Amino acid sequence: METLIIILIGILTAVATYLIxxxxxxxxxxxxxxxxxxxxxxILTMGGLKKGSVPLLKEADAPYTDALPQALILTAxxxxxxxxxxxxxxxxxxYQDLGSDDLHALRGTNDE
Amino acid sequence: MFSVNxxxxxxxxxxxxxPFLYRRIKFVHIGWFVMLVPITLFILLARLIPSVAxxxxxxxxxxxxxxxxxxxxxxLDGLSMIFxxxxxxxGSLVILYSIFYLSTKESLQHxxxxxxxxxxxxxxxxxxxxxxxxxxxxxxxxxxxxLLIAFWNHRKASRQGAQKAMLITVSGGVAMLVGFIMxxxxxxxxxxxxxxxxxxxxxDHTLFLPTMILVLLGAFTKSAQxxxxxxxxxxxxxxTPVSAxxxxxxxxxxxxxxxxxxxxxxxxxxxxxxxxxxxxxxxxFWGSFNAVRQPDLKALLAYSTISQLGLIMSLLGLGSIALNxxxxxxxxxxxxxxxxxxxxxxxxxxxxxxxxxxxxxxDHELGTRDIRRLGGLFTLMPFTFTIAVIGGLSMAGLPPFNxxxxxxxxxxxxxxxxxxxxxxxxxxxxxxxxxAWIASIFTFVYCLIFIIKTFxxxxxxxxxxxxxxxxxxxxxxxxxxxxxxxxxxxFFPDLLGKYILQPSMASxxxxxxxxxELTPSIYAWHGFNAELMMTIGVIVIGALLYNQLKxxxxxxxxxxxxxxxxxxxxxxxxSTEKGSTIVTKGxxxxxxxxxxxxxxxxxxxxxxxxxxxSGAFSIDISTDASIRVYEAILVGVMAVAAVAMLFAxxxxxxxxxxxxxxxxxxxxxxxxxxxxxxxxxxxVESVTTALFLLCFYFLPEWKRETSSSKTKLTNAIVSIxxxxxxxxxxxxxxxxxxxxxxxxYFENAYELAGGANIVNAIxxxxxxxxxxxxxxxxxxxxxxxxxxxxxxxxxxxxxxEN
Numbered sequence: 001m002e003t004l005i006i007i008l009i010g011i012l013t014a015v016a017t018y019l020i021x022x023x024x025x026x027x028x029x030x031x032x033x034x035x036x037x038x039x040x041x042x043i044l045t046m047g048g049l050k051k052g053s054v055p056l057l058k059e060a061d062a063p064y065t066d067a068l069p070q071a072l073i074l075t076a077x078x079x080x081x082x083x084x085x086x087x088x089x090x091x092x093x094x095y096q097d098l099g100s101d102d103l104h105a106l107r108g109t110n111d112e
Numbered sequence: 113m114f115s116v117n118x119x120x121x122x123x124x125x126x127x128x129x130x131p132f133l134y135r136r137i138k139f140v141h142i143g144w145f146v147m148l149v150p151i152t153l154f155i156l157l158a159r160l161i162p163s164v165a166x167x168x169x170x171x172x173x174x175x176x177x178x179x180x181x182x183x184x185x186x187x188l189d190g191l192s193m194i195f196x197x198x199x200x201x202x203g204s205l206v207i208l209y210s211i212f213y214l215s216t217k218e219s220l221q222h223x224x225x226x227x228x229x230x231x232x233x234x235x236x237x238x239x240x241x242x243x244x245x246x247x248x249x250x251x252x253x254x255x256x257x258x259l260l261i262a263f264w265n266h267r268k269a270s271r272q273g274a275q276k277a278m279l280i281t282v283s284g285g286v287a288m289l290v291g292f293i294m295x296x297x298x299x300x301x302x303x304x305x306x307x308x309x310x311x312x313x314x315x316d317h318t319l320f321l322p323t324m325i326l327v328l329l330g331a332f333t334k335s336a337q338x339x340x341x342x343x344x345x346x347x348x349x350x351x352t353p354v355s356a357x358x359x360x361x362x363x364x365x366x367x368x369x370x371x372x373x374x375x376x377x378x379x380x381x382x383x384x385x386x387x388x389x390x391x392x393x394x395x396x397f398w399g400s401f402n403a404v405r406q407p408d409l410k411a412l413l414a415y416s417t418i419s420q421l422g423l424i425m426s427l428l429g430l431g432s433i434a435l436n437x438x439x440x441x442x443x444x445x446x447x448x449x450x451x452x453x454x455x456x457x458x459x460x461x462x463x464x465x466x467x468x469x470x471x472x473x474x475d476h477e478l479g480t481r482d483i484r485r486l487g488g489l490f491t492l493m494p495f496t497f498t499i500a501v502i503g504g505l506s507m508a509g510l511p512p513f514n515x516x517x518x519x520x521x522x523x524x525x526x527x528x529x530x531x532x533x534x535x536x537x538x539x540x541x542x543x544x545x546x547x548a549w550i551a552s553i554f555t556f557v558y559c560l561i562f563i564i565k566t567f568x569x570x571x572x573x574x575x576x577x578x579x580x581x582x583x584x585x586x587x588x589x590x591x592x593x594x595x596x597x598x599x600x601x602x603f604f605p606d607l608l609g610k611y612i613l614q615p616s617m618a619s620x621x622x623x624x625x626x627x628x629e630l631t632p633s634i635y636a637w638h639g640f641n642a643e644l645m646m647t648i649g650v651i652v653i654g655a656l657l658y659n660q661l662k663x664x665x666x667x668x669x670x671x672x673x674x675x676x677x678x679x680x681x682x683x684x685x686x687s688t689e690k691g692s693t694i695v696t697k698g699x700x701x702x703x704x705x706x707x708x709x710x711x712x713x714x715x716x717x718x719x720x721x722x723x724x725x726s727g728a729f730s731i732d733i734s735t736d737a738s739i740r741v742y743e744a745i746l747v748g749v750m751a752v753a754a755v756a757m758l759f760a761x762x763x764x765x766x767x768x769x770x771x772x773x774x775x776x777x778x779x780x781x782x783x784x785x786x787x788x789x790x791x792x793x794x795x796v797e798s799v800t801t802a803l804f805l806l807c808f809y810f811l812p813e814w815k816r817e818t819s820s821s822k823t824k825l826t827n828a829i830v831s832i833x834x835x836x837x838x839x840x841x842x843x844x845x846x847x848x849x850x851x852x853x854x855x856x857y858f859e860n861a862y863e864l865a866g867g868a869n870i871v872n873a874i875x876x877x878x879x880x881x882x883x884x885x886x887x888x889x890x891x892x893x894x895x896x897x898x899x900x901x902x903x904x905x906x907x908x909x910x911x912x913e914n
Contacts (some may be wrong), residue, residue, distance in 0.1 A: 001737040005780075006842045008747050012773070014835030015754040017712060021705050021827040023819060026763055026811065028704075030770055033800065034754065037773050040793075042838070044784055046845055047855070050737035054785045055870040057862050065785040067870035068855045073789055074875060075886050081796045082893035088807050093900040095811055102815075107702040 005045045012038035025091045025101045029084065036080035043069045043076070115172045116186035116239050119153050119196070120249075123232035127225045134221035143211035146224045150203035150231060157196050164193050165611045167618065167627070171241070180244075181302050187241035190615025190627075194454060195238035195362075195369055197612070198461050202361040203231050205590040209469055210353035212586035213476055223263060223351075230256035230358060237366050243292040243302040247285070250330070253363050254281040260358060261350040273346035276681065280343045281333050288330025288370075294323040308376045308622060315381070324378045327370065328387060335367025335421050338395040342677045345414040352472030355410065360417045360468055361461040368421065368457060371428050375450070375620050379432030382535050389529075392426025393547045395419065400554035404661075405668045409471045409481040409566065412558055413464070416507065419555060420460050423548075427453035427522060430529045430544070431620070437534065439624045445528055447630050450620050452521035454613050455634075459514040459601060463506040466594040467562070470500045473583040473591075474566065478576050483561065488571030492580040495588050497567045502595045508559035508654075509552065509647060514601035516647075517634055523548060523643035549646050556654030557661070564658075605634035705827075712830050720837040729840055732847045743783060750776045763814040767804045771797060788871045 012034055019031030047066035054060045055067040095101050126149050134142050160170070170188040177183070188196070207227070214220060233256055236249030254277070262274035292302070298314045299307050314320055331337075336344040347359050358364070371388060378384040399419025406412040431450030437443040473496050474489070475481040490497040502513060509519030526548045530541035573580060601608055609631050618627035638644070657664070699710070723729045753772040760766035774797030781790035819827075858870050858878060867873035875883050 001739050001743065002846055003731075003733045003736055003843075004739060004744065004747050006839055006846070008750055009842060010835040010839035011751050012754050012835075013838045014831040015757060017831035017834045018758060018827055021708055021712075021830065023705065024814065026808075026814065027766070030757065030766055033770055034757070034773060037777055038838070040777060040789075041780070042842060044781075044786065044789075045842065048846075049784055052785070054787060055859075056787075057859075057868040057870065059868075062859070064859055064870065066853070066855045067858050067874060070786045070789055070871045071874035071879065073786075074792055074871065075882065077789070077792050077796055078886060079889055081800060082890050084800055085803055086893045086896055088803055089897045089900050092807050092810050101811055103704045 001049050002045055005041060005049065009038050009042050009045070012041070023103050025094070025103060025106075028103070029087050029091060032087070033080070033084055036076065036084075040073045040076060043073050116170055116188045117172055117174060117184060119156065120186065120232055120236045120239055122153065123149055123228040123235065127228035127232065130225045130228065131221040134224075141211050141216060142220050142224055143207055143214075146228065147204055147207040147211070149228060150200040150207065153235075154197065154200035154204060157193065157200060160188065161193065161197075161611055164188065164190055164615050167615065173241075176245075181242075181296070182244045183242050184245055185241040185303065186239040187305060188239060189619045190612070190617070191369070191372055191454075191619035192238045194458065194612055194616050195365070196235060198365070198458070199231060199234050199238070199362050202357060202461055202465055203227075205465065205593060206353045206357040206361075209356070209472070209587060209590040210351070212584055213353055213472055214351065223260075226256050226259040226263070227354070227357070230260065230363070234362055234366065238369055241304050243295065243304065246304075247289050247292055250288070250334075250366065251282060251285050253358075253366060254278060254285060254334075257281070257347070257358050257363055260354045261347050263351055263354065264349070267349065269346075270349040273343075273349040277343040277347045279685075280340055280681075284330045284333025284340065287326045287333075291323045291326030291330065294319045294326065298323065304373060304377075311377045320381075321383060324381065324384055325387075327374055327378070328384075331367035331370040331374075332391060333367070334370070335364050335425060336395075336418050337367070337391050337422060337425060338398050338418075339677045341395060341399065341418045342681060344418055345411050348408075348410045348414045352410070352468060352475060355413075356465050356468035356472070360413070360464040364417065364421055365424075365457060365461075368424050368428065368453075371425065372450070372454070372616075372620055375428060375432050375435070376622055379620075380435035382436075385429055385432050385436070385535060387429070388432065389426045389429025389544070392422045392424070392429055393544065393551075395422025396426060397422075397547055397551040397554075400551045400558065403558040404554055404561065405665065406558075407482055407484055409474065409483060409486075409562065410468075412483075412562060413467055413471060416555070416558060417464060419551065420456075420464065420507075423522060423551075424453045424457050424460070426544075426548075427456065427525060430525050433529065433532060433534065434621065434624075439621075444624075444629055446525075446532065447617065447621055447624065448521065448632060449525035449529070451609075451613060451617060451630065451632065452518055452525050454616055454620075455521065455605075455608070456515075456518035458608065458612070459506070459518045459598070462594045462597040462601070463503040463513070463515055466499050466503040466591040466598065467507065469587070469591040469594070470496055470503065473587055476587070477578065477581060477583050479578050480576060483565040485572060485575040486566045487569040488567070489580060490567040492571075493567070493582050495592070496583060499588070499591045499595050500563055500567060502598050503591075504559045504563045506598045508556045509650065511636060512602045513598050514605070515598075517602060517605055517636060519552065520638075520643045520647060521634075523552075523646045524641075527642045527646075545646070549650065552646075552650045553654045553657065556650050557658050560654070560658045561661075602636065609634055705823075709826070709830055712834050716830070716833040716837050719841060720833070723837075723840055723844060729844050730847050731843045735847075746776055746779060763808060764805070766814075767801060767808075770804075771801045774800070786871075788869070 016031045016034035016038060019027045019034060022028060022031070047069035050065070052063035052065040055064045055070065057064075091101065094106065098106060100106055126146070130142065130146065133145060137145070164170075171186070173183050173185040175183050207224075210223075210227075214223060230253060233249045233252035237246055237253060240246040240249060258274045258278040261277055262270050264270045295307060296302055298317050298319050299310050301307060301310075333340045344359060344364065348355055350359065396419050399415045399417070399422055403412050403415035403419060406415060427449045431447055431453060434443040434446035434450075437446065471481055473493075474486065477493075478486070478489075480486065506513030506515035509515050523545070526544040529537060529544050532538075532541060571580065614627050614631040617630040618624075621627075621630060624630060699706075750773055753769045753776070757766050757769045760769060774793065778790045778793040778797065781787075781793055858874055861867050861870045861873035861877075865873040865877035867877065
């Protein structure tokens, strides 16, 4: 299972990297979203998969699955949501003011 | 008893307070308050003179970073006493002078802050025993000198002069730092005293010679020795009190201090002897030779300072020979060169300080310091004239002024060294008295130029903007006090010798027994000997040369202006700027994609390279959990969805595919026993997808990527590389079992935090602070989004946006 998931993580990372290297700003943002998916899976996998029951003390019996990666991922999901929302609105505002969603066109002046 | 560490810190504290004081105190010149600092310190130091003279030293240490052997250690001995007294003594006089020199319209709070900063740093240099701390203060003097030279920063020449001084002295300082680190590598300590004690065991070390050269580079750049002297004339753009203080009396003598301090370490070595004495001699000659042709009084004094620094430097070099010969009745005679160096160091500060103040007075009262516009001032400026004559004749080496005594000792030392029979001096030694004598002739000539062209001859009031008048009394007090020293030292030199110079000789020659033997009695009259003949020769030939100045001045035209050190410096500076512009423009393309490629390639090379290099990579699939069919299908769906995103024709498709990925991950969270994550993921994924679709309403339709196929290929290779490296790292980490997991701790959540849900207990309790900051991040992001949507620039601010 871990091997399979790690290969999936590799694919997701490669796709995300390719998207981030694009010129279109929406593709870049999608790339960051895919990146966070890959990283969440990565953290979870590093804790070991299916090694125990749900980490709810009253509901299940020991051994429990590793709860620390889960806590980290929960934080990461929320933060990545905030970042995605922020850069989406940034793209919106940049398009409003500058009239382009092409990162090459947003480069600025040449004499800098 | 006061600690010397306090003396270093005190000016820094006051420097920080000056701007606040300045705002409060409007009715009186802030300089009066600032002046109390050096006066206090001078008195405190002066009270220690008798105990230092009796051979006592003061040592005080505060542990700072003991693990790195870096401690704030101060050491007060004879040598640092001389400099401490000069820094605080001349500092008091210069501040007194500056009160009348700078009007209250100038930004005085900056001026005095910088000046106190310098004073603290300079005291730090001379009192620090720890080399690392010494280095920090050393560079601080460069920084404060930079700030002071560029004090009138609206002038281009000031800024350039400051930059030049900074670049040259700091590069020398960095060389010195490397030297210090090498010293530590050799001897295992940063303490100068300990190095002096143990260095004899390391003279054959391979690092010994490089260390010496690097330390000398620091000293030579700071003390404006040939060919690094070019920054000092340009530094004269500073206000004159600064020139008098930093660039003649104290900061440029830091290099002298360093050489004197390191004489017991490196002295006795042939390379040290030759480089210090020959560079000093060259500097002395070149400085005096160039001073003659300067039409600007301040430039004349700058070159004269270079020349005098060279004189002191060469004397220290000559004196170091005694350490080679060792302590014997014969070698005592060679220590007299060092004695003369320290003696002249004090004398130079007195007469050169006075002369700088004279130039400041002339510049301040008449609006010019160009000797072609000056002349005949002596009738209308009698006090200034008197000071100029006393200072000038002392610099020329005439009695009854202190310059005569040290100049004679200098001649004696050069004659003495030509008779030594080590370092093949019997062949080459004769150059020392000859160069010394020729340089002294030029010194005599420029002293005459300084006095006669400015104060004698016909007055030229039509060339001046202001009427000729004497300076206010306040400006005359400081130079008159210095003149009192110039004359006083001539008549009572032994007082200085016994209380100030004798203990410092013990610092330079710690192995030479009783310092009393090293302290000669100084006599003005010592019969018709070689040095007196040399002085008479200087006067005769010098007067003759001055008389015939017009005839031989064209000699200076022979030197092409194309091949000066200044041109070399300028071309180096501009070519560095050009080169770095080309390099920077080469990779700073302005395209986000390029920067990301750098980051990703760096990641692949370092992380992947390290895995390969360290052999950390390992795959072990034996411990894997089992795979069910539906899990494999889910993985397949995700892989297809991900790859399909790359080929999506419309942005809606791409976003929905991203949604597929998100929801699939939520399912995985369920499978992998993470219900909290699954819930959160479902909510967040729904909101994110909605947000994307909402934004699409405002954004243009997705255009085809128009990048070249070469760019696309690079992108693909980089992407696959990143994916592979992440996989390899994941495999390696998964099987890395060297550390015990810390997760077992959290399973005690109910007892520790009262929560049955371990994940919630971690977030809300164990890592509660972390979660709180996460909320802050969310808040900031929300604030940013709100601002970006709501706030628009007003019409009149419109160009700010562009």
